[in-house]
Amino acid sequence: MKLFRRKQRTPKQRLKQALLASGALVVVFTLTVVSLGAAWLAGYKVPLASGATYIKVQKLASTEADAAAGPTTPFFILLVGNDDRPGVGGARGDALHLVGVNPKLHKATMLDIPRDTCWAGDKINAANANGGAPAQAAAVGGLIGVPVSYAVDVNFDGFTSLVDGVGGFSMNIPFEMHDPYSGAYFQPGVQHMTGDEALRFSRDRHDFPQSDIVRTENQGLLIIAGIAQMQKDAQSAGGQFKLIKLLYQHAELDNLGVTDVFRLGRIMYDIPVNAIRNLTIPVTNGNCLGLSGDAPGLFADFADDAVLQSH
Amino acid sequence: MPSPRTPSKKPRTALIVGGSIVAIAILALVIAKLVMSDDDDTKPAKVENSAGLTLELGDVEVQSAGPPATISTAVKQSVLDASQAYVDGAVMSPLEDGKLDADYEKVFDAAVRKSATGRDQATVTEVRTGSVKPVKATATKVRLDGMGDQTGKLVLVAATFGVDLSGKGGVKIKRLTELTFANEQGKWVVTAYRVGVQRSTSARTTSAVAHAGTGVVS
Numbered sequence: 001m002k003l004f005r006r007k008q009r010t011p012k013q014r015l016k017q018a019l020l021a022s023g024a025l026v027v028v029f030t031l032t033v034v035s036l037g038a039a040w041l042a043g044y045k046v047p048l049a050s051g052a053t054y055i056k057v058q059k060l061a062s063t064e065a066d067a068a069a070g071p072t073t074p075f076f077i078l079l080v081g082n083d084d085r086p087g088v089g090g091a092r093g094d095a096l097h098l099v100g101v102n103p104k105l106h107k108a109t110m111l112d113i114p115r116d117t118c119w120a121g122d123k124i125n126a127a128n129a130n131g132g133a134p135a136q137a138a139a140v141g142g143l144i145g146v147p148v149s150y151a152v153d154v155n156f157d158g159f160t161s162l163v164d165g166v167g168g169f170s171m172n173i174p175f176e177m178h179d180p181y182s183g184a185y186f187q188p189g190v191q192h193m194t195g196d197e198a199l200r201f202s203r204d205r206h207d208f209p210q211s212d213i214v215r216t217e218n219q220g221l222l223i224i225a226g227i228a229q230m231q232k233d234a235q236s237a238g239g240q241f242k243l244i245k246l247l248y249q250h251a252e253l254d255n256l257g258v259t260d261v262f263r264l265g266r267i268m269y270d271i272p273v274n275a276i277r278n279l280t281i282p283v284t285n286g287n288c289l290g291l292s293g294d295a296p297g298l299f300a301d302f303a304d305d306a307v308l309q310s311h
Numbered sequence: 312m313p314s315p316r317t318p319s320k321k322p323r324t325a326l327i328v329g330g331s332i333v334a335i336a337i338l339a340l341v342i343a344k345l346v347m348s349d350d351d352d353t354k355p356a357k358v359e360n361s362a363g364l365t366l367e368l369g370d371v372e373v374q375s376a377g378p379p380a381t382i383s384t385a386v387k388q389s390v391l392d393a394s395q396a397y398v399d400g401a402v403m404s405p406l407e408d409g410k411l412d413a414d415y416e417k418v419f420d421a422a423v424r425k426s427a428t429g430r431d432q433a434t435v436t437e438v439r440t441g442s443v444k445p446v447k448a449t450a451t452k453v454r455l456d457g458m459g460d461q462t463g464k465l466v467l468v469a470a471t472f473g474v475d476l477s478g479k480g481g482v483k484i485k486r487l488t489e490l491t492f493a494n495e496q497g498k499w500v501v502t503a504y505r506v507g508v509q510r511s512t513s514a515r516t517t518s519a520v521a522h523a524g525t526g527v528v529s
Contacts, residue, residue: 020323024326027326027330236456236469236471236489237456237467237469237471237489237491237503237505238372238374238454238456238469238471241374241456241457241458241467241469242374244374244376244458245374245375245376245458247376248376248377248461257460257461257466258376258458258459258460258461258466258467259460259466259467259493262458262467262491262503263524266503266524270522
């Protein structure tokens with residue numbers, strides 16, 4: 001004998017119950033989507049919509065600065081692209097670019113550093129995997145002979161998110177690329193790059209006999225194109241504020257407040273793109289690349305005021 | 312004999328009530344967002360020019376590095392008053408009276424005051440144009456852009472507006488001004504600026520742009 005007998009429902013009742021359940025699901029789904037959308041519109045961080053990924057910006061050392069005005073003397077920023085990605089791990093500093101900024105002269109110099117450059121008995125990119133951006137900054141700063149004040153460390157996802165966040169940018173591709181490893185298939189000429197395309201462009205090394213050396217130079221071209229785009233977007237304070245918001249959506253910032261970022265942004269805005277020198281440091285061939293040519297002279301020229309006078 | 316159980320209507324009622332509350336909350340959020348972008352009728356507390364040039368508040372948009380930030384009525388008033396003081400002292404006073412009103416310097420913080428009163432003075436002010444009275448002047452509404460920090464606290468406000476002027480001798484001047492304010496010990500002062508100006512007479516047209524805000528004076 002059954003103690004509880006399920007009440008037999010009529011087909012009409014079953015239909016009504018099914019409709020009610022479906023309606024409730026639709027309402028819950030709609031409200032969830034609308035709530036997330038409204039929260040995103042209102043400026044809250046919504047991981048999926050905001051594309052929160054890994055970009056880390058760190059202030060490593062104090063610069064000579066007016067407390068209210070930001071850096072006033074030459075300072076150095078290390079840009080690191082690390083190879084950390086799902087299924088690979090690593091986080092070695094595979095793209096290394098040291099930017100020296102002279103606020104007073106409104107000029108900057110970017111030294112592109114091949115990842116296999118030797119430092120302290122190892123390839124220099126290993127420092128990032130061992131100690132993150134601070135260790136990478138110490139290694140690059142030690143190699144070049146400058147104190148690194150800021151480090152920007154970005155992985156593949158962070159890079160593509162940031163490029164897509166500014167709507168991509170235009171750049172002049174210097175030569176044809178056809179590399180199945182990186183997925184870089186480009187014709188020479190000016191074209192608009194999405195985040196994914198920019199990543200493919202910056203990773204291609206198999207197209208070139210000099211491999212990573214040319215790749216490093218290409219990354220420098222890409223960074224300058226990105227700066228040019230940001231300068232366009234930052235032509236009004238409203239545009240600058242949107243960029244700052246975008247940065248905070250995608251980045252973790254250590255020891256840097258919104259006003260600091262605004263000051264640094266204004267300094268970069270004041271430097272015309274054609275006043276940014278971009279060159280790769282001279283290195284030898286081999287597995288672990290030594291310095292060659294007039295590297296010491298170049299570094300000294302760079303270190304004194306972040307502007308190259310004799311190179 | 313027990314009476315047959317009737318299905319409870321409570322879950323359905325709760326769903327409807329809960330759903331309605333959430334929907335109303337979202338609607339309120341969206342309306343608040345729209346209201347924040349609307350014009351309002353804030354006027355400068357003091358206007359000191361004979362042409363009656365009075366700045367009015369226009370669109371307001373606020374970004375934030377954290378939770379949503381807003382620009383309070385008091386901050387709008389403070390920024391509008393400072394913008395009006397700048398226009399009166401640096402632009403209208405020279406064109407009407409042939410000299411700067413020294414008070415205009417007070418709207419700048421120490422870092423950019425040096426530029427505004429030194430290297431950029433010829434662009435930031437009309438002191439070199441001198442008196443061209445009587446002056447006719449119109450201005451666009453003042454657009455405000457705000458920036459909140461990681462906690463949603465407002466830390467920067469930019470006021471952007473254009474001014475068209477004409478005076479004796481066929482002088483025509485178009486000015487576009489962007490003043491970015493930061494809070495310094497409770498007072499909103501200009502911490503960065505960008506000013507563009509085009510001056511025309513029957514003989515020639517000149518234009519200039521000045522900007523500061525990095526603390527570096529060349």
